[in-house]
Amino acid sequence: MKIGIARLWHEANSFAAGTVSLDHFEGREYARGAEAAEQFRGTTVETGGALEWADRTGAQLVFSRLAASAPGGPVEQGVLDALIDEIVEDPVFGDVDGIYLSMHGSCIGTNDPSPETTLVTRLRERFPDLPISASFDMHCIPTDEMCAALDGATVYREYPHTDMPQAAIRALNLLEDLIKRGTRGRVMLTCCDLILPSFNMRTDEPGPMTEIENLACRLEEEQANAGMPLAIYPYASFAYADVPAANSGVMVSMNTRDDPAALQAAKNVGCCMVKEMTARKTRFRPDLPSAASLLEQAPWQDGRRWAILEPSDNPMSGGNGDTTGLLSAALAADLPEGTVFAFIADPAAVEDAQRAGMGATLTLDLGGRQDSRFGASVRVRAVVEMLTDGKFVNSGPMEHGIAVNLGPTALLRVGPLRIIVTSRVYSPNDPGYFHLHGIEATEIPLLLAKAKNHIRASFGRSFDAFAQVETPGPAMADITQLPFCHIPAARVELET
Structure with a gap:
């Protein structure tokens, strides 16, 4: 044949x-x-x-x-x-x-x-x-x-x-x-x-x-x-x-x-x-808490390692990696040391971090640049912990062996929080995403990620508990907040 x-x-x-x-x-x-x-x-x-x-x-x-x-x-x-x-x-x-x-x-x-x-x-x-x-x-x-x-x-x-x-x-x-x-x-x-x-x-x-x-x-x-x-x-x-x-x-x-x-x-x-x-x-049908309400409860205090997901801006659902709902809530919460936020796609912020250099402290406005409909930029005072070329090969079970290029990236530290900032939009669904930044996912006490379900292919056993939260974004659970034009209203009602 x-x-x-x-x-x-x-x-x-x-x-x-x-x-x-x-x-x-x-x-x-x-x-x-x-x-x-x-x-x-x-x-x-x-x-x-x-x-x-x-x-x-x-x-x-x-x-x-x-x-x-x-x-x-x-x-x-x-x-x-x-x-x-x-x-x-x-x-x-x-x-x-x-x-x-x-x-x-x-x-x-x-x-x-x-x-x-x-x-x-x-x-x-x-x-x-x-x-x-x-x-x-x-x-x-x-x-x-x-x-x-x-x-x-x-x-x-x-x-x-x-x-x-x-x-x-x-x-x-x-x-x-x-x-x-x-x-x-x-x-x-x-x-x-x-x-x-x-x-x-x-x-x-x-x-x-x-x-x-x-x-x-x-x-x-x-x-x-x-x-x-x-x-x-x-x-x-x-x-x-x-x-x-x-x-x-x-x-x-x-x-x-x-x-x-x-x-x-x-x-x-x-x-x-x-x-x-x-x-x-x-x-x-999903019933998701808001990011702020869940982080206020500090569920990680039960001693388990948590992964809290932000599906509204999940790149595998077409998210831009640019919304700031979960990041804003995280910066206002009492997080455990070593918490990781993956990720914000902000090439301008990466360029600023590159100019400042490793170990530098600088003020940055993160996110909200590509699409301000779902939240404004968030200002942080951050230390540049690592700079990378953004390249790795998927090692997990999903899309194994596929080369990934995030563009230049920066790992920033804001208090107890480490924030991965990338130049391109790509879901943090593979161990290589974290290894690139010197992070072992199995040792993260609290992961905050722009992801939904695919992340569990690699990390389903790496965390003790998972939760999804609702924030404004192009893939939010409450689709009545999105400006549909073509899908018949009855079908949308069935979904919600």
């Missing part, structure tokens, strides 16, 4: 400040051809899974453009148009047996509300009979047009998303089956007419999404035993993508397009899954 691969991976928050340009992709994942095999072999992203699959099956992989950016605002339309044109028109697909697409599913362009739909439908126009499969993030926003153009689809089953390679392998298995059968498949989309917020969505512990994923796997096994194999993948949508198609639901893939019995089975499974997802909707 000869399989063509392309990747367009970005999660867009409609309420983030600014847009995403080409340099955001170039700074994270931007490769093609033989370079991809070198760069991603052994990593725990989808391309690493595809390479593992090819080693096992003996398939030949040919790589078109692989482009992935950290979550952020909408992508500049010209950048998207160029990426999609490059993939759709790529001559590398000229003699392949099938195409695998690695997509997030919640990308938004400054003009196009569903670039992934545009990519898939244009590929289908070029290759009307070629099997095409795709893998998606759990927080994707598939459309009817996208599913009609695909032959198979998979979705991450784990949150934190530590199964990215497995999602690719499952999508490639679907593709392999279709190629061997000499046929095309079908993806059926069934929607819940609600959006499931992700605060209570982790699958590494008992909870509503764990139950939903277990149900999907159980139904898959039952259908296979009945001689009707289906690939059943629930998805949650992305609460901060203000587009009409935003909706949770399930994608069911069949290895046939026209078998009435398979179609009916897929419809029945879709209805069953949606019913069960809807029945659990209230269990996804």
